[in-house]
Amino acid sequence: MHSLHPRSLRRLLLAGAVTLMAAPAAAADVTPQRLTNPEPGNWLMNHRTYDAQRYSPLDAINKTNVRGLKLAYAVAIGGNSVNENLESTPLAEDGFLYVVDLWGVVYKIDGRSGDVGRIVWRMDPGQEKAPDANRGAALWGNFVISVANHPARLIATDKETGKVAWETNLSDGQAGLQFTAAPLAVKDKIVVGASGGDQGARTFILAVDAATGKLLWRKFVIPAPGEPGSETWKDKNNAWQTGGGAMWVTGSYDPDTNQVLWGTGNPVPWSDPYYRPGDNLYTDSLISWDPDTGKMNWYHQYTPGDMWDYDEEGSHILIDATVGGQPRKLVTHAARNGFLYSFERANGQTVMAKPYVQRINWTAGIDQKTGKPVDYDPNRDIQVYSGKQNYTLAEPTKQLCPALTGGNNYFPPSYSRRTGMLYIPAFTMCNDSTLDQEAIKKGIYFSRISKFNERNESDLIMADPVTGEVKRRVHSIYPNVSGVVTTAGGLVFTAYTDGTFAAYDDNTLDQLWKINVGTGFNAPPITFEAGGKQYVAILSGISRITRGRHVLTPELREQRNQTMLFVFGL
Numbered sequence: 001m002h003s004l005h006p007r008s009l010r011r012l013l014l015a016g017a018v019t020l021m022a023a024p025a026a027a028a029d030v031t032p033q034r035l036t037n038p039e040p041g042n043w044l045m046n047h048r049t050y051d052a053q054r055y056s057p058l059d060a061i062n063k064t065n066v067r068g069l070k071l072a073y074a075v076a077i078g079g080n081s082v083n084e085n086l087e088s089t090p091l092a093e094d095g096f097l098y099v100v101d102l103w104g105v106v107y108k109i110d111g112r113s114g115d116v117g118r119i120v121w122r123m124d125p126g127q128e129k130a131p132d133a134n135r136g137a138a139l140w141g142n143f144v145i146s147v148a149n150h151p152a153r154l155i156a157t158d159k160e161t162g163k164v165a166w167e168t169n170l171s172d173g174q175a176g177l178q179f180t181a182a183p184l185a186v187k188d189k190i191v192v193g194a195s196g197g198d199q200g201a202r203t204f205i206l207a208v209d210a211a212t213g214k215l216l217w218r219k220f221v222i223p224a225p226g227e228p229g230s231e232t233w234k235d236k237n238n239a240w241q242t243g244g245g246a247m248w249v250t251g252s253y254d255p256d257t258n259q260v261l262w263g264t265g266n267p268v269p270w271s272d273p274y275y276r277p278g279d280n281l282y283t284d285s286l287i288s289w290d291p292d293t294g295k296m297n298w299y300h301q302y303t304p305g306d307m308w309d310y311d312e313e314g315s316h317i318l319i320d321a322t323v324g325g326q327p328r329k330l331v332t333h334a335a336r337n338g339f340l341y342s343f344e345r346a347n348g349q350t351v352m353a354k355p356y357v358q359r360i361n362w363t364a365g366i367d368q369k370t371g372k373p374v375d376y377d378p379n380r381d382i383q384v385y386s387g388k389q390n391y392t393l394a395e396p397t398k399q400l401c402p403a404l405t406g407g408n409n410y411f412p413p414s415y416s417r418r419t420g421m422l423y424i425p426a427f428t429m430c431n432d433s434t435l436d437q438e439a440i441k442k443g444i445y446f447s448r449i450s451k452f453n454e455r456n457e458s459d460l461i462m463a464d465p466v467t468g469e470v471k472r473r474v475h476s477i478y479p480n481v482s483g484v485v486t487t488a489g490g491l492v493f494t495a496y497t498d499g500t501f502a503a504y505d506d507n508t509l510d511q512l513w514k515i516n517v518g519t520g521f522n523a524p525p526i527t528f529e530a531g532g533k534q535y536v537a538i539l540s541g542i543s544r545i546t547r548g549r550h551v552l553t554p555e556l557r558e559q560r561n562q563t564m565l566f567v568f569g570l
Helices: 006-027 032-036 544-548
Strands: 070-076 091-093 096-100 106-110 118-123 138-140 143-148 153-158 164-169 184-186 189-193 204-209 215-220 252-254 259-263 285-289 296-301 317-323 326-334 339-344 350-355 397-400 422-427 431-434 458-463 470-476 484-487 491-495 500-505 511-516 526-530 533-539 564-569
Touching: 032 184, 091 138, 091 526, 096 564, 106 143, 138 184, 252 317, 326 422, 422 484, 422 491, 484 526, 491 533
Parallel strands: none
Antiparallel strands: 070 564, 091 096, 096 106, 106 118, 138 143, 143 153, 153 164, 184 189, 189 204, 204 215, 252 259, 259 285, 285 296, 317 326, 326 339, 339 350, 397 431, 422 458, 458 470, 484 491, 491 500, 500 511, 526 533, 533 564
């Protein structure tokens, strides 16, 4: 037997110690099993769970004690420049938080002490400082997987070291292409939808190998000539090449049926339907995809031939419910066009479509069997719908309700398993909008000739996803572009652009707690556990577009912008 030199022995002992120290990290890998059944105290993906319900089973903070909620700590993120904002959902795992700023910079923050948040590392992808959006990251294995732009990329960062493990360029040669949605980890793949449609990109959904970043499949939203759906692009301008269909909010996933459900955006150029006559598939649609192959299973188009930017990229929430005494598996969506829809998850068959905003003038209603507007005419190349708001060459300006911003938009609703209700943040205004046929001649795909004659305000709405009945409605004189989280403690958390963060009773929508931090919110809240205590976290910092909505809100015109992570606890 050979004897070991003392230095060799020391090295061996150190190696063993490192191995022992590394074992817990390996055990904490974010596996498909953990993603399917996340621990109650963690928030491991954008919507917390694959069903996109944004519901937390934590109840230590509840109706009886929420009035005692106080700031636990705050962390400065990014900067306070005029074009900087935070829209991402923080992720939380075992007391560590992972947030992404506007420039795709990923931060790991140690919040285990409960009274301070220390930045452990930052991963800066070196993105051009352009006014995009970034809605968050995904956890898979030992990686934090995020998006960056200019060029459009997916990046895997080692969760422990902050070093880049792999980076995949996904730009596809399209100058306007962006990635704004948080990626979705599904089994051994990362699925994400592209955006940039309003800049003239033909967008797509894709999957990469989670371990290596290798592209596995890519499927375009807008069909090329000869592909199914191409007959709905009846123009002679090759509009399909820049057709839009952006996917700028994270989709949902049903493990039981192995389908990813993702909403798509408006056709482009959206301001001139005469440039792109037809229904323009597969824009403004809910699409079911097979995550293994990228095959489209089924789709539902909400607003064929859209001319108002009524994209339906927002959250599609999976709910198990009882309909007519029978158990049903539904997918529910609070549409930008002002209606709340529920569909059969297996095939997209319409179960219900009812208005949830109070003013709708673009259609007389939705056909409860087909889910299409009752005034939709399949024989028309340019839809008229109700005739009250459609652009015509004779009358290029019309009042549109809901406004171009829609009811709900990119800010996610939440479904409470406690109450069986959906909680929807929604704009309440209408606006004047004008047909723009000149923008595309100048190479401008996204032109918004619109005018708001009223303050941008919002409602927090409690609605039944089975019947569509609106149970409660609470009005705010400020916009809500944050989103909602519900909890087993009977609380509904949301935030507003004036800097107010608030908690509501999930039965009555009575406001139980609020704080104003002086800078507005543009990102959804989460709740998580660290050291056996529950916390609520949210990122502040509003976008230039959101600040523009304050044009008729004089008390907020001089509001300063600050990008921060705020964490609250009892």
